Amino acid sequence: MLSAWVWELDEMASLYDTIGILMQLLRAIPVIAVVPFVLLWFGVAETGKLVLIVWGIVFPIWVATHAAARNIDPRLIWAAKSLGASRFDVFASVVLPALVPSIVGSVRVAVGIGYLCVVAAELAGADSGLGYRIWVSHLVFRADRMVAALVVLGLLTFLTDWAVTKVSLILWPWSRPRES
Amino acid sequence: MKELEFRGVSVAFGTPLSPVFEQMSFDVERGEVISLVGPSGCGKTTTLAVLGGFLRPSSGSALMRGVEIRGASHERGLVFQEHCLFPWLTVRGNVAFGPRMQGAGKSEQQVAVKEWLKRVGLEGQEDKYPFELSVGMMQRVGIARVLAAQPDVLLLDEPFAALDTERRYDLQDMLLSLLNDRTRTAVVATHDLEEAVFLSDRVFVFGTSPKGIREVLRVGLPRSRQPELRYESEFTRLKAKLVELVRAEIRSGSATPVGQTVAPT
Numbered sequence: 001m002l003s004a005w006v007w008e009l010d011e012m013a014s015l016y017d018t019i020g021i022l023m024q025l026l027r028a029i030p031v032i033a034v035v036p037f038v039l040l041w042f043g044v045a046e047t048g049k050l051v052l053i054v055w056g057i058v059f060p061i062w063v064a065t066h067a068a069a070r071n072i073d074p075r076l077i078w079a080a081k082s083l084g085a086s087r088f089d090v091f092a093s094v095v096l097p098a099l100v101p102s103i104v105g106s107v108r109v110a111v112g113i114g115y116l117c118v119v120a121a122e123l124a125g126a127d128s129g130l131g132y133r134i135w136v137s138h139l140v141f142r143a144d145r146m147v148a149a150l151v152v153l154g155l156l157t158f159l160t161d162w163a164v165t166k167v168s169l170i171l172w173p174w175s176r177p178r179e180s
Numbered sequence: 181m182k183e184l185e186f187r188g189v190s191v192a193f194g195t196p197l198s199p200v201f202e203q204m205s206f207d208v209e210r211g212e213v214i215s216l217v218g219p220s221g222c223g224k225t226t227t228l229a230v231l232g233g234f235l236r237p238s239s240g241s242a243l244m245r246g247v248e249i250r251g252a253s254h255e256r257g258l259v260f261q262e263h264c265l266f267p268w269l270t271v272r273g274n275v276a277f278g279p280r281m282q283g284a285g286k287s288e289q290q291v292a293v294k295e296w297l298k299r300v301g302l303e304g305q306e307d308k309y310p311f312e313l314s315v316g317m318m319q320r321v322g323i324a325r326v327l328a329a330q331p332d333v334l335l336l337d338e339p340f341a342a343l344d345t346e347r348r349y350d351l352q353d354m355l356l357s358l359l360n361d362r363t364r365t366a367v368v369a370t371h372d373l374e375e376a377v378f379l380s381d382r383v384f385v386f387g388t389s390p391k392g393i394r395e396v397l398r399v400g401l402p403r404s405r406q407p408e409l410r411y412e413s414e415f416t417r418l419k420a421k422l423v424e425l426v427r428a429e430i431r432s433g434s435a436t437p438v439g440q441t442v443a444p445t
Contacts, residue, residue, distance in 0.1 A: 075264045078234055083278035083329045084254035093277075097268040174268050174309045 020066050027059040035120050044126045049118055056117035057110035064106030065099055072098045101175045104168040111160045181246050183365045184208040189240035191226050200226045201392040211362030215376035216369045218386030219430050224369035228335045232258055257331030261338040263322035265310040271321050272306040278329025296324035316347040334366040353407050360404050377418045387429040395425045
């Protein structure tokens with residue numbers, strides 16, 4: 001039955017794919033491999049860390065969003081158009097809200113990657129931060145301090161993920177995962 | 181002038197191109213209710229897609245009041261088998277969507293929401309999200325959403341197929357009450373032959389070999405129909421006749437049997 005409706009989505013999908021090719025090319029560079037270059041270019045202070053975090057989280061969010069955009073139920077778009085929605089209305093009132101659950105899910109994944117990037121930067125040459133403390137503790141054989149830093153890292157990641165989930169449920173209560 | 185017209189419409193899909201139907205022509209008067217029945221794959225949904233402006237015919241033209249249909253429009257509202265409500269909007273937001281897209285102000289939107297939720301028996305549910313509703317309630321909201329956009333034509337694709345018999349009867353009665361004033365035209369694709377007779381002025385029986393409309397059953401029952409009509413002898417006779425027409429189509433082609441829910445009594 002759906003084959004009858006397919007052409008309507010093609011033009012929107014091709015827009016996503018064009019942007020997608022550029023993003024896929026950049027995404028192919030592993031974030032860890034970028035660390036020395038970013039620290040050289042932006043320094044070991046907060047700017048360098050920020051650049052690494054952005055580099056690390058943009059791509060998982062993009063990939064999830066891109067895949068979700070390709071898989072939006074076309075009937076939602078047809079329904080909107082048959083209710084009088086313009087192209088802009090379809091994008092703003094259907095496509096963007098339909099992407100929210102995927103974006104929230106990918107932000108949760110990106111939280112872990114963001115912490116990974118921070119720690120990688122701190123291990124590679126910072127003079128402060130949990131990664132730096134783990135590295136220094138390793139040099140002086142202080143396993144207790146290393147474990148303490150790891151526990152704090154785990155807690156921070158867990159709490160950030162919890163906060164993202166809570167905020168998303170407040171902002172978008174309909175995106176709550178449910179049993180089908 | 182006809183409300184809807186198919187003039188020699190052909191539609192083909194796939195590689196190599198396989199025709200869904202060829203050179204199909206029919207017309208629909210304003211206020212008329214038409215049902216499309218037939219074996220699976222016979223082109224019922226494709227016909228709705230062309231009428232909705234979501235599918236361009238390979239040849240021929242589809243017209244509304246003499247003007248060629250070239251894209252979707254709020255003049256032709258779509259009701260899907262599965263409600264297809266916007267999950268991020270409340271019932272109020274879903275029903276107000278059409279008026280909002282057409283530039284209605286907040287107060288006008290609220291008037292529309294209030295009126296149509298009352299008409300479909302869902303007052304007091306305005307602030308619920310679709311996931312908080314039953315399947316039947318969601319389908320009611322879907323119908324209210326379409327009607328709030330004030331379409332002249334309703335296109336319904338197996339609108340009640342996902343419902344149990346009791347809810348289906350309930351929604352058929354409701355839909356009929358909304359169509360009784362003959363201000364709207366409706367085209368309903370359905371596998372339910374009883375539903376086709378109950379709702380329609382004419383039933384188009386599609387075939388698969390050759391493809392297209394093979395028979396037209398004129399339902400001469402009065403437009404203002406009550407639920408009890410289903411038990412009257414004339415209704416039963418028409419239903420049995422339609423079942424026979426569809427079975428003849430299935431026998432004449434190698435089609436998958438229709439998902440028939442009603443047997444002749």
